[in-house]
Amino acid sequence: METIIQENIQSEIDRTFLVHKRQSILNRTQSIKERKALLEKLLAWIKNNQGDIRKAIHADFKKPYLEIDLSEIFVVTSEIKHALKNIDKWIKPQKVSTPLPMLGTKSHVQYEPKGTSLIIAPWNYPFNLAIGPLVSAIAAGCTAIIKPSELTPHTSALLRRLVAETFDKSQVALFEGEVEVAQLLLDKPFDHIFFTGSPAVGKIIMKAAAENLSSVTLELGGKSPAIIDFNSDLKDAAAKIIWGKFVNCGQTCIAPDYVLVHHSVKEAFLTALKNELEKMYDPSGKGIEKSKDYARIVNGKHLKRLKNLLADAELKGAEKYFGGYVDEEEMFFEPTVLTELSEDMDIMQEEIFGPLLPVLSFGDLEEAIQYINMKPKPLALYMFSNDDDNIKRVFQETSSGGAVANDCVLHFLQNELPFGGVNNSGIGKAHGHFGFLAFSNQKAVMHQRVGLTASKPLYPPYGFAGKKIIDSLLKWF
Structure with a gap:
């Protein structure tokens, strides 16, 4: 029976990942308006279900309601509002200056979604640390699969409901379960993995990510x-x-x-x-x-x-x-x-x-x-x-x-x-613009003119003129 259940989970993960892979390609042309609509829908769900969020987290470890409001709900809603306010600026291509040796070219940095993402959340702030990274993933245009902690089952069930009622499965999905489910997810070639937890488990996540060369954000800890x-x-x-x-x-x-x-x-x-x-x-x-x-x-x-x-x-x-x-x-x-x-x-x-x-x-x-x-x-x-x-x-x-x-x-x-941390306490940064960057590929884009360019005199065969140009480059630039 246990083997059958695991095979069913494996099959569901396989299907979901394939759907997300396809959707992540479509998301490359997703408009800012569409991303904002997803964030606004998420914000509305949180506001409409604040009481249920409190009850779920309190049921897991008797966290005071006011503490939940501050450290779980406010943190997430402020993150959403911050993204909605700034996403137009974040996604705008950033022009860069043209040095003299590149005369005739124009360059900019283009922000594109990395693609598929996996968010593995911890139990200590089970709502905040699952949905906070999701805000950054949506702002960047990524799809996301969330793996909440099995140690906070009431919050995990609430997160499952949130995802089902707010998002299409092709954009955001959630898988509950223990370590075995996390391992099945980590076997997939996600474009980005966001993990919050201990340094010991962070090393395991990083090893798994290395198998697929997935980029990672590791929010770890240590002795502060x-x-x-x-x-x-x-x-x-x-x-x-x-x-x-x-x-x-x-x-x-x-x-x-x-x-x-x-x-x-x-x-x-x-x-x-x-x-x-x-x-x-x-x-x-x-x-x-x-x-x-x-x-x-x-x-x-x-x-x-x-x-x-x-x-x-x-x-x-x-x-x-x-x-x-x-x-x-x-x-x-x-x-x-x-x-x-x-x-x-x-x-x-x-x-x-x-x-x-x-x-x-x-x-x-x-x-x-x-x-x-x-x-x-x-x-x-x-x-x-x-x-x-x-x-x-x-x-x-x-x-x-x-x-x-x-x-x-x-x-x-x-x-x-x-x-975020540094070395043993983490890799990568989160929140606001830095969270957006974590889930984005900063693509270098250059436009060259057609015809005569500053670089053509450097093509072979290398002659006296080419040598003089290269000597000048070495001396002056």
Whole structure:
């Protein structure tokens, strides 16, 4: 029976991919008006079904409704509106200047859709990170097949409904299932693959893409640091880090993974962290587990992984400054702040992706910079300081996908900025114009005049005149 089911899925994937291949050729002549119509239809569906989106995501891991509105729905609707406003400008051919040796030619960059695309979405922001890339694919004129995460079945079912009610199957399709379905999809020669997930799985995606020479956008993760300078506004920094770290129960790829705080303000900063944590998630003093504003861990597997990280850290000498309570039945993991960390702890080597926050201290900025540079390049880096020179130095001497001064996470909401990692934390950029470019081929187009041209004197047989021209080119251009 299982073999028959897999053969049926394989057959359906084969048929769908073939339809998308044909449609992607037709899409090369698709008008901007047609692309806008698809985006407007998508926007209307989201607005009309906002309540269902909330219910589905909340059912998967009890994410607060307001958090869903901000981090899942608003992010996508703002992306759509941004694309609708700017797509005419993005798609317009860009003229380039003509250097003297190319005299007589005219050149421009033409933006054409790459063609067929595959979007593999994660579970932590299951709506946002499935539909956000789809907006860029549609804006660029690509067809898209979406593979949502099997770990968020309610949202996955909602996405299936969205696709069925909004798009023709030749333009957008969706396949649910586990790893086997993803592998069947990855066997197909897509023109572009957009994957959001862990660096470990990103390597698997890249290997699969290499078999067909498919281009990729890999939105990965890693250990994103936050630096607290000695002259920071500690209360302000603590509030922003608590929100950035514990929103979505810490299951955010750009959440601060660990904090490096100047030793002179460490104790004051820890106190500020505790105060801000209680203010946000336990204002009544009844316990964070009673808070309706705090999400839950997605499933038992990830809860166990986080418990193991905490147990390993404590076994090797870490101290809980705050938190640590776990309710397995409720998938509740209390926000936990750890001190007395060492590099042999698993929590300092692996991306945490949960509500555990290690706090380390440093003596001078050089020490903090060296510590960050010894680790793989992170997806984000956060610097809290009132010294512009220190901020500039950190941003210049470290490498990360994105960097934010005196806040964290918010750069994801800035559609004018490229979002993505570097090396271990990702390949390629997304959002706004950068997402459009990810799904577009930037074709170089040149028009040459008929008859006498600047290059014809360089044709064989090579004589004295040709040599003089080439000598001039080498000397002057």
